[in-house]
Amino acid sequence: MTISRGARRPTIADVAEAASVSRTTVSHALNGIGKVDPRTRERIKKIAADLGYRPNLRAQRLRRGEARAIALASSMPFAVAGGPSRLGFYMEVAAAAAERALVHEYALVLIPPVQSGSALYTVDIDGAIVVEPAADDAAVAQLRERGLPYVTLGRPTAPDDDAPYVDLHGGRVVELLLDHLRAQGARRPALVVGAGTRHSSVDARAAYERAAAAHGWTPVVACAPEDGGEQAGYDRCAALLTEHPGVDALCVLVDAFAVGAVRALRDAGRRVPDDVMVVTRYDGLRARTCEPPLTAVDLRLDRAAADAVELLLGRLGAQPGAGAGESATGAGAGAGAGAVGDSGGGPVGDSRSGSVGGTVGRSGDDGERAGRGVPAPEPRLVVRASSLRR
DSSP states (O other): OOOOTTSOOOOHHHHHHHHTSOHHHHHHHHHTOSOOOHHHHHHHHHHHHHHTOOOOHHHHHHHHTOOOEEEEEOOOOHHHHTTTTTOSHHHHHHHHHHHHHHHTTOEEEEOOOOSSTTTTTSSOOSEEEEESOOTTOHHHHHHHHHTOOEEEESOOOSTTOOOOEEEOOHHHHHHHHHHHHHHTTOSSEEEEEESSOOHHHHHHHHHHHHHHHHHTOOOOEEEEOGGGHHHHHHHHHHHHHHHOTTOOEEEESSHHHHHHHHHHHHHTTOOTTTTOEEEEEEOSHHHHHSSSOOEEEEOOHHHHHHHHHHHHHHHHTOOOOTTOOSOTTTTTTTSOTTOOOOOSOSOTTOTTSBOOOOOOOOOOOHHHHHTOEEEOOOOEEEBOGGGOOO
């Protein structure tokens, strides 16, 4: 039987007629259920493909009681996660997660920053990935109330949160940045983090305090509110420079804060990097377009986000998708520890932007010890003009 192009859409009845079987047999064959002879199953699949048959996804989902959709959620405000352009940390994660989810025939639903209200009560999803949850995270609370499975990208810091997660190496990222600053001559570096309890801030403080004790630095730690964005970074760093005029380097974890810090230094008459070096955690658009460009860390978010999708779908019982690549359980296992390189941030031949060699020390993050964390690929330092003195 042939259905001409431009005619009505072929139905399961058309496939059944062409294959001389019942509609139930076609349904079982195409959905991989029931007892259908393998040769018959393959013949039905070929006939369906030849006819151009496409199953009714809505009907399939209703029958199975699933949405075939997962959410990406965070309580992190766009002021630090995306910025006015919406092109930042959160959107890089979203793009990679959506691509991997589609391999498994799942849609990704992008949830705006969850502060309160009912953001996660109004979407039909099977589960969610929560990006860097705080200890009292609103997104996690809503998912728990709905009874939906979730995993996190970044170690959860709530004592009672036992969700599986992809470890973003919060402590080791800071070790990379501080080791670089020390190699460039920093002797009085300060740390600027977001106010709150996300793993990136908690682990950063712990790593910074270890480094200060090891190298004899006087610890200087400043916090800025996440929802303040670049201006909050400017205000806090301006105050820090007044309070601690001897600071010669700023390790500013949030890239929006780092851009504000550079403005504060300029307004204070301090040169970057000659007087004060500046580094940040996330190698995104802000770091690359700042003047001078900021030394940052390639967090390998494309791989980390894909691993988070695999981790979540594993909880949902999904089978590995064709071409899915490495699964979350093996991702990063073969990555060269401490590989340090340039992702192309500086112009060719520019001596003030390049790559350096080194190794990453293990910072003892809680995740791997607890056994719930899947390690993301090792972070890589991307050195740019904001911290190159030598």
